[in-house]
Amino acid sequence: MNQYNINPIVGTTKSIINPQKEIVEDTRPDMLVCKDIAKIYPTPKGDYTVLSDLQLTVKKGEFISVIGHSGCGKSTLLTMIAGLNDISKGHVFVDGEEVREAGPDRAVVFQSPSLFPWMTALQNVMIGVKQVFPHATKKQKQDICKYYLDKVGLGNDFHKRASELSQGMQQRVGIARAFALKPKVLLLDEPFGMLDSLTRGELQDVLLEVWQKEKITAIMITHDVDESIFLADRVIMMTSGPFAKIGDELKIPFERPRNRVDILEHPDYYQYRGYLMDFLNH
């Protein structure tokens, strides 16, 4: 095998200069719409506005990543979409329905793996599958769980307790749990932030591989520029808070399925990276 076998990659350097110019109209339906949303925390000194007038539309099957400085409200945005955090103003629609509370149609992969340590890997996935597919037979549910655990590389660890797994392995289970819910939107809240860089790379590959098959609309919060380019179709850049909003966005038109080596060696890669770094540094 030729390891330099580069896939044809679409996208030209021009797209950097004016990202909106070359974009072909995306005809896919909107899966997620955030309209005029704001997050305001009341404090003794008056209201503190984290996010204001934020507009975001994500197409069905699109993978976007949101970057910004820490504390800018990226995670707040995500938890509001998830329904875990009250929306102070505005509306969030998922597949046309307004978000009012949390639910399995918006699966979340949290920063810490958040597995129940007293359950095995399989049970951790199963508890979600049981909620989403209450009428499936036991065998069917088991097969779903095993399929996804196998996909994230835990084919031999079904019956290991979550507490016996390493941090990286636990996050793999977290990914399997999220995908097994067959959500409309997959929300990833800095899922690899607590991992060492080697494990992080492995897990990015795992995530991309599973995602490639399912094409679930995904929103990933990250502060890692390389991660955001490698994974996403579009990178959303958020301004620093308070009153944070979307400052800019960048289309990443690399063709899928993606391969880490190809992307890193692509002539456009450093321009995209430079563009994002430039935004973050100003």
Place this chain on the structure above:
Amino acid sequence: MKDKILQLTGIQSFLSPWVNIFKGEETKKNINILLKSYIFPLLSILLFVLVWHTGATYLYNKEATSKIEKARAERGEAAALEVQNCIYSGEVGCQPNTLPSPAKVWEAYLSLLADHKIISGKKEAFAKKVEKTNAKRAEQGKAAITYTGRPSFVDQIGTSLKTVFAGFLLAAFIAIPIGIIIGLSSTLRTSMNWLIQILKPVSPVVWLLLVFMIVKTLMSDSDMDKSFMISFISVGLCSMWATLVNTSMGVSTVDKDFVNVAKVLKLSIGQNIFKVVLPSSLPMIFTGLRITLSVAWMVLIAIELLAQSPGLGSFVWEEFQNGANDSNAKIIVAMFVIGMIGFGLDRIMMVIQKMMSFNKEVA
């Protein structure tokens, strides 16, 4: 499984240095472990016995001298000499009444064991004697005749353990459900908080009197064992607070991530309690139960002593009232037995607590 039990109970870490020395592996390191973990503790116990012995000898001599001086002052030189001879001849009747020496306590321990053998013998003989009568009575639907003689020391231990377990179970059955309920609601928690804080430090003696007032009225026409009821309920009420507080704390401080996962999965209230809240607060609950059991054992002695219910507490009190020559020694035997059983119970709870605490360290 066997390995896990060995490891959890600490038997493995107890045996491994010996095994390793025997095998000749890392001799120096293992000798150090042995010294630190076993030899030094044993030495400190030895030192304790030595101090005790010295102190007891001093007290014995002081008491003897004052006895002789008293006789001299009251009845003259001849009486003093008589008393002195009597003491040093070792006659039982005129031994000074003071802190017994370790040797005396050991003797008392052996005599208690011998006593137990005699009483067990008597019981067996009695059981044989009444076997036929009991069979007849059973046919007639009457209660069997049971041995009602004096219980031995070992029987008293059994009774105490029975009482403490009854009290412990009562505490668990009251405290865990209430703890879960108030843990789930912050309103209930704040509204119960004062009550709990006021009742928690109440002395075992007061609980006993309170229980006595209630049980006396409720069971005025029942022929159940009232003193047993009173003592185990009091033990339960005294000791349940640790479990109650820990359970409500454990339930109310479930990891926020777990709460979020439960929300995303839209778990029902029942699922949330049994699949998420309870398992995640089990370590806290078992820490509470461990404290509860040790408190229960501690207050049991005082409660038995006051409630006149059979057990180690009344054994101690009877021996104190008895004032026989070896009574003091027997009290100290009871003291060590109480201590060792308390230690044993705590160890058992520690093993359970470790098993419940998803691989986290337990002190």
